[in-house]
Amino acid sequence: MLVGALGSLLLLLLGADIPPMYLLAASLVVAAAGLAVGVAQVKPHFHARQAIERVIRWVLTGAAMISIFTTFGILFSIISEALRFFQMHSFWDFITGTTWNPGASFLAAAGRGDGSSAEFGSVPLFAGTFMITAIALLVAVPIGLLSAVYMSEYAPQRVRTIAKPVLEVLAGIPTVVYGFFAAITVAPIIVNIAGFFGLDASYNNAVAPGIVMGIMIIPFISSLSDDVINSVPDSMRQGSLALGMTKGETIRDVVIPAALPGIISAALLGMSRALGETMIVVMAAGMRPNLTANPLEDMTTVTVRIVASLTGDQEFESAETLSAFALGLVLFVVTLTLNLVSVLMIRRFREKYRVNNL
Amino acid sequence: MSHSFDEISQQLKRRHRKSARLKWASMGALGLAGLFLVLFFADMLSKGLPAFQQAYINTEVRYTEEASRDGRQAFDQDLIPLISRTVVRVIPLQLRNNPEMIGTSEQRWMLATSEVDQYLKGHRNRLSDEEKAEIDERVAAGQVDLRFNKTFFGSGDSKIAENAGILSAVVGTIMTMIVTLLISFPIGVMTAIYLEEFAPDNRFTQIIEININNLAAIPSILFGLLGLAIFINFFGVPRSSPLAGGMTLALMTLPVIIIATRTALRSVPDSIRHAAFGVGCSRWQVVRDHVLPLAMPGIMTGSIIGLAEAMGEAAPLIIVGMVAFIPDVGASFTQAATVMPAQIFTWSGEPEQAFVEKTAGGILVLLSVLISLNAFAVVLRKKFERRW
Numbered sequence: 006m007l008v009g010a011l012g013s014l015l016l017l018l019l020g021a022d023i024p025p026m027y028l029l030a031a032s033l034v035v036a037a038a039g040l041a042v043g044v045a046q047v048k049p050h051f052h053a054r055q056a057i058e059r060v061i062r063w064v065l066t067g068a069a070m071i072s073i074f075t076t077f078g079i080l081f082s083i084i085s086e087a088l089r090f091f092q093m094h095s096f097w098d099f100i101t102g103t104t105w106n107p108g109a110s111f112l113a114a115a116g117r118g119d120g121s122s123a124e125f126g127s128v129p130l131f132a133g134t135f136m137i138t139a140i141a142l143l144v145a146v147p148i149g150l151l152s153a154v155y156m157s158e159y160a161p162q163r164v165r166t167i168a169k170p171v172l173e174v175l176a177g178i179p180t181v182v183y184g185f186f187a188a189i190t191v192a193p194i195i196v197n198i199a200g201f202f203g204l205d206a207s208y209n210n211a212v213a214p215g216i217v218m219g220i221m222i223i224p225f226i227s228s229l230s231d232d233v234i235n236s237v238p239d240s241m242r243q244g245s246l247a248l249g250m251t252k253g254e255t256i257r258d259v260v261i262p263a264a265l266p267g268i269i270s271a272a273l274l275g276m277s278r279a280l281g282e283t284m285i286v287v288m289a290a291g292m293r294p295n296l297t298a299n300p301l302e303d304m305t306t307v308t309v310r311i312v313a314s315l316t317g318d319q320e321f322e323s324a325e326t327l328s329a330f331a332l333g334l335v336l337f338v339v340t341l342t343l344n345l346v347s348v349l350m351i352r353r354f355r356e357k358y359r360v361n362n363l
Numbered sequence: 364m365s366h367s368f369d370e371i372s373q374q375l376k377r378r379h380r381k382s383a384r385l386k387w388a389s390m391g392a393l394g395l396a397g398l399f400l401v402l403f404f405a406d407m408l409s410k411g412l413p414a415f416q417q418a419y420i421n422t423e424v425r426y427t428e429e430a431s432r433d434g435r436q437a438f439d440q441d442l443i444p445l446i447s448r449t450v451v452r453v454i455p456l457q458l459r460n461n462p463e464m465i466g467t468s469e470q471r472w473m474l475a476t477s478e479v480d481q482y483l484k485g486h487r488n489r490l491s492d493e494e495k496a497e498i499d500e501r502v503a504a505g506q507v508d509l510r511f512n513k514t515f516f517g518s519g520d521s522k523i524a525e526n527a528g529i530l531s532a533v534v535g536t537i538m539t540m541i542v543t544l545l546i547s548f549p550i551g552v553m554t555a556i557y558l559e560e561f562a563p564d565n566r567f568t569q570i571i572e573i574n575i576n577n578l579a580a581i582p583s584i585l586f587g588l589l590g591l592a593i594f595i596n597f598f599g600v601p602r603s604s605p606l607a608g609g610m611t612l613a614l615m616t617l618p619v620i621i622i623a624t625r626t627a628l629r630s631v632p633d634s635i636r637h638a639a640f641g642v643g644c645s646r647w648q649v650v651r652d653h654v655l656p657l658a659m660p661g662i663m664t665g666s667i668i669g670l671a672e673a674m675g676e677a678a679p680l681i682i683v684g685m686v687a688f689i690p691d692v693g694a695s696f697t698q699a700a701t702v703m704p705a706q707i708f709t710w711s712g713e714p715e716q717a718f719v720e721k722t723a724g725g726i727l728v729l730l731s732v733l734i735s736l737n738a739f740a741v742v743l744r745k746k747f748e749r750r751w
Contacts, residue, residue: 054645061647068553072575075614082592151392159386179675181704182726185711190406220399253382281582283678308584315682333588344580
């Protein structure tokens with residue numbers, strides 16, 4: 006019946022230049038046909054609702070599958086392109102090589118190479134990534150953890166309700182904005198401070214993006230640590246205070262050790278954020294692969310090289326473009342491992358103290 | 364070894380001092396985080412607000428016969444290096460379209476070059492001393508002034524600093540967000556409904572759940588690699604288009620919407636479901652007519668926050684090529700476009716001093732959009748929140 010009605014409506018809409026009489030007749034015919042089909046379907050054992058229910062269930066299952074497809078899509082796209090890269094360059098050289106010089110392959114392809122082949126040794130990239138991540142964590146872990154301690158142990162309710170969303174704002178600022186802040190405001194300050202101590206700092210030093218990235222991940226660490234510290238059972242605090250410990254000693258020697266798995270898990274999540282962060286380092290860190298232990302020099306990171314090799318003018322098939330996928334694969338594996346370890350630690354904490362809201 | 368009471372009370376004092384130190388340290392940490400935020404916003408405002416004003420020169424424009432061939436003839440010769448090339452260039456065109464204007468003249472505010480603009484704002488510039496003297500003289504006469512920057516809000520990107528605007532990026536962002544929302548909202552809500560209301564508690568469901576939590580933690584740049592390899596290279600979606608960018612961002616926003624929707628669905632009490640089942644509703648009818656409407660405010664809040672997150676994202680869009688130079692305001696889902704974060708990134712790479720200000724101005728626009736979206740989400744939650 007519904008089909009018939011819809012069909013006739015469609016005919017009425019479509020047939021603007023057909024004489025109305027014919028149109029009316031045609032509509033009636035379609036409507037009658039729909040009625041006939043509908044009547045034929047209606048039988049005592051026909052349960053339209055269950056049929057709809059079945060269809061709905063399949064549609065919903067299909068929607069749920071999309072997230073699985075996304076993961077597989079990421080894995081598949083990265084692995085297949087990375088494999089093509091490893092056919093051109095050995096995996097071992099990629100992991101252990103200390104020179105990243107993809108430009109040579111471009112020159113060689115253009116017939117202007119100086120004979121040296123392109124080198125894809127990713128060690129300097131990872132060194133830069135870990136240097137910047139380490140600086141970020143040095144900023145974020147103490148500030149984040151202490152903020153969480155203040156909010157859960159000291160702050161009055163009123164301060165809590167204001168401070169928590171304010172901290173969350175730090176996580177909501179787009180990374181491209183942080184990148185600009187790091188490059189235009191923080192980097193010159195670092196250079197000036199270094200100059201004051203007689204040190205020579207590059208404008209693309211690793212400290213500026215590191216600090217700004219640290220500011221960005223403060224809320225990731227403080228928010229999760231706050232939840233974890235809050236769910237340490239009060240009986241432990243009461244026990245400690247009853248034994249004559251001061252409040253500070255209770256926090257340092259009882260609450261924090263009890264919450265440690267959760268705090269480590271928060272730090273790991275923050276670390277995984279920092280490793281995969283792109284815009285801050287693209288805008289504020291260097292482009293030159295540089296294997297150094299001096300954070301005042303310019304260093305580059307994995308994500309910077311991924312962006313650099315995909316925004317150039319190379320063909321998609323070139324080794325440099327494909328190298329981005331190889332780097333992406335390593336990034337994927339590292340962040341996935343960190344996330345999984347973090348989830349496992351939180352789960353252990355939850356089981357130990359039977360907390361349900363984490 | 365025994366201690367006298369004096370020593371013990373000394374020790375106790377020390378312990379309490381130590382305890383107080385921890386309190387001050389933790390308070391200081393929170394204060395430091397707040398200070399960062401204040402410094403950051405102060406820095407952005409001081410750098411970005413001047414971008415909303417631009418230098419203009421009030422001068423007589425003579426629409427002579429010569430001016431219809433060479434726009435420069437319409438102005439005093441000593442003003443020509445100070446007036447933006449872009450307005451000089453359009454004068455012959457204007458005269459060709461309106462021949463009756465030839466022979467007349469008028470007093471008009473003309474867009475000045477970015478060098479004049481930067482000089483007026485006290486920044487580094489490349490003007491000669493004579494030019495500076497000329498400007499000072501005209502400022503005193505009220506002929507050179509900073510006025511509201513219509514160009515910044517009304518036009519697209521340009522390589523000429525004073526002519527660059529954010530509009531094409533705003534339009535690109537809107538179109539990209541439409542694609543993102545159209546894809547991620549229905550799929551996200553349906554996935555959440557499946558997981559909360561329909562799914563049996565088996566291995567398959569657990570895999571989906573773990574997988575969604577994982578997706579939420581994957582670095583955004585990897586979604587860009589997916590978009591490049593699958594959407595663009597495999598399915599042939601046009602590079603740099605809002606379609607490609609929107610699809611990539613949709614996958615990124617999906618976990619946010621799913622998690623928010625699940626929380627909202629879970630907060631609807633079971634008694635509602637029992638009552639609906641009790642009067643003979645099927646499972647889908649229960650969800651559609653009772654659970655979903657009650658969960659809607661929560662779902663909307665979560666989706667808006669997810670959308671705001673996607674709106675600020677730049678890395679995956681750069682990978683799918685949305686850093687294109689877009690001078691015209693386009694309105695097509697399949698043609699090259701740019702988005703606000705990508706526009707900010709492009710401008711930040713321009714060497715000219717005037718673009719620093721443009722970048723900060725763009726950042727202010729982006730931040731105010733994000734803040735209003737988040738505020739809207741909070742208001743929505745406050746207004747419709749129900750405690751069961």
